[in-house]
Amino acid sequence: MKVLTTVKEVREHYRISVLRNPGFVPTMGALHEGHLSLVAKATDSCRMVAVSIFVNPTQFNDPHDLLRYPRTLDADLEMLSGVLRENDFVFVPSVEEIYPEPDMRRFDFGDLERVMEGVHRPGHFNGVAQVVSRLFDIIRPSAAFFGQKDFQQLTIIRELARREYPRVEIIACPIVREHDGLAMSSRNRRLLTQHREKAGEIYRTLIAASAMISDYEIPEIREFVADRINMIPDFRLEYFEIVEESTLKPVNSVIEMSPEKKYYGCIALWAGEIRLIDNIETGLR
Ligand code: PAF
DSSP: OOOEEEEEHHHHHHHOOOSSSSSEEOOOOOOOOOHHHHHHHHHHOOOOOOEOOOOOOOGGGSHHHHSSOOHHHHHHHHHHHHTOOOOEEEEEHHHHHHHHHOOOOOOOGGGGSSSSSHSSSTTTTHHHHHHHHHHHHHOOSSSSEEEEHHHHHHHHHHHHHEEEEEESSEEEOOOOOOTTSOOOOOGGSSSOOOHHTHHHHHHHHHHHHHGGGGGGGGHHHHHHHHHHHHTTEEEEEEEEEEEETTTOBBOOOOOGTTTTSOEEEEEEEETTTTEEEEEEEOOOO
């Protein structure tokens, strides 16, 4: 695998390797098994794979979060060297390489960004769209692989691709979980031991909430989730919503749900100072 840091090097790599339009796995580094599952899916289906490692400043609405975001480049490259092939590459650009000038673009995703993360992290999805479009322009992938843990991000990127990158196939990959069900995330390594020990409760709560759909109303399910999360010391629920897959429209009553559609129960919470998200497919089936 090659490690490239500039747009010029990417162009040169395409020129000498003849292949272009790789399968693309964008990441912010601090890689874990979840990322590796995306890379495995990409290497299975694409003759060339590009992985980017770039902590994108424009998607952090909280400057402390950006500062504290784990950066483990050496370990990341070590991990990738075990799975990427000779012609594959890792793109590790600087902020100046991605944003030679401040990115003033404003993306409007309408109702897709007026719920959940869009409400609690203002500007976040604009930053995600800026960096993903910039990376798509540089890498020019045929397919891009995203984890389903960032469920709302995936929907927004699908919309971005539909509008501006119709040739890029967006491939959703299942959530990879720790032994106790905690969804893998780069942020997990920042959890305090006592919070990490309790964090398996998040997924158990999602499973229980999902099973309640046939017998309870949505406000009762929301209350159940809030009670169960908030009773863990230092845990605080930010939101729990059941939303329809493609519109992300929150459902407020089971009567609104159609057996033909897919729904997801989405949760965001604080475990001490660390913000975690997760989701589970649910519905009337
Ligand atoms: O999901 C992430 O890690 C990031 O939001 C992404 C898609 C790499 C953009 O910075």
